[in-house]
Amino acid sequence: MESRAKFQVHRHGSEGTSVVGRIRLQLGSVPDPLAASPGRVCVFVVVVTIVGLWLDRMVALPTQYVLGAMCWLMLALALRSATRIERVQTLVVIAVATCFEIIGSIIWGAYIYRHHNLPMFVPPGHGMVYLFGLRLTQTSWVRSHTRLWIRIAATGLVAWGIIGVAVLPRTDLGGALGVVVLLAFLLRGRNASVYASVFAFVAFLEIYGVSMGTWAWQAHIPGTPIPTGNPPSGIAAGYVFFDIAAIALSPWLLTAWERRRGTPVRTAEMGVVAERSVEPAAVSATPVADSRG
Secondary structure: OEEOOEEEEEEEOOOOOOOEEEEEEEOOOEEOHHHOOHHHHHHHHHHHHHHHHHHHOOOOHHHHHHHHHHHHHHHHHHHOOOOHHHHHHHHHHHHHHHHHHHHHHHHOOOEEEOOOOOOOOHHHHHHHHHHHHHHHHOOHHHHHOHHHHHHHHHHHHHHHHHHHHHOOOOOOHHHHHHHHHHHHHHHHOOOHHHHHHHHHHHHHHHHHHHHOOOEEEOOEOOOOOOEOOOOOOOOHHHHHHHHHHHHHHHHHHHHHHHHHHOOOOOOOOOOOOOOOOOOOOOOOOOOOOOOOO
8 A cells, every 4th residue: 555645835926927836746655565465464563562562571651651652653554554444443443442451450350460550552452463363364375274274273272271271280260261252253253264363363462461471360250269371261252352343333433434524435345344465366355244253
């Protein structure tokens, strides 16, 4: 995707008549390096996550605000190559996930961040998690091996759940409950490839984030005797609900916005997100809302 900036300068001439001369300066096309392939976006998100959480480990609270601002900037860069519907979906994920973060961490206390706050990088981080899952499904390998990819994710999910209950020193019964929910989405959901991709990244994110000391999960689900892991094996199930909300609500929100502006609604964008491929001829439908997830 290319972005162009146009500047217009008005020059009032004095030669014979008051003719307004126009000088137009058009900047050359500014290429977006992330637009070349979905895989680049995935690598970009992984690198930002690794570097960002590593830096957060070493900074005090005031500097954490700077990291948060930088994370928003990184999200903006990742969204340059996104379609309008993908941008709306990402914003919906951020809004819904932030509400759950406030409830789950600040109010309920199921997990606690290092500074006992909600870091400013968390909301845009959720947006990048969704973008990673979406872009990974658009890579040529996943598009060509969708069923295999879903089976790999399901196998890894079940293995983690079993290890959490039977092997790890901290019994992860709460995570096992999440495994059951997520497994149902992987086996029955219309957008299973997105959920599989999100699970892959969330597994990495949770293990890395906990190991960096960015956050930690309580030994039991608050208010219950149910033990849980650090991190829980089935935590990605929560991210799936964020994705379902984004996929279901974004077409409606975009339609309402277009009508409010009085511009024609592009029905081709409603309900789908164009899956990209490096081959121009390849076209496929993107995730659509499904009552089963």
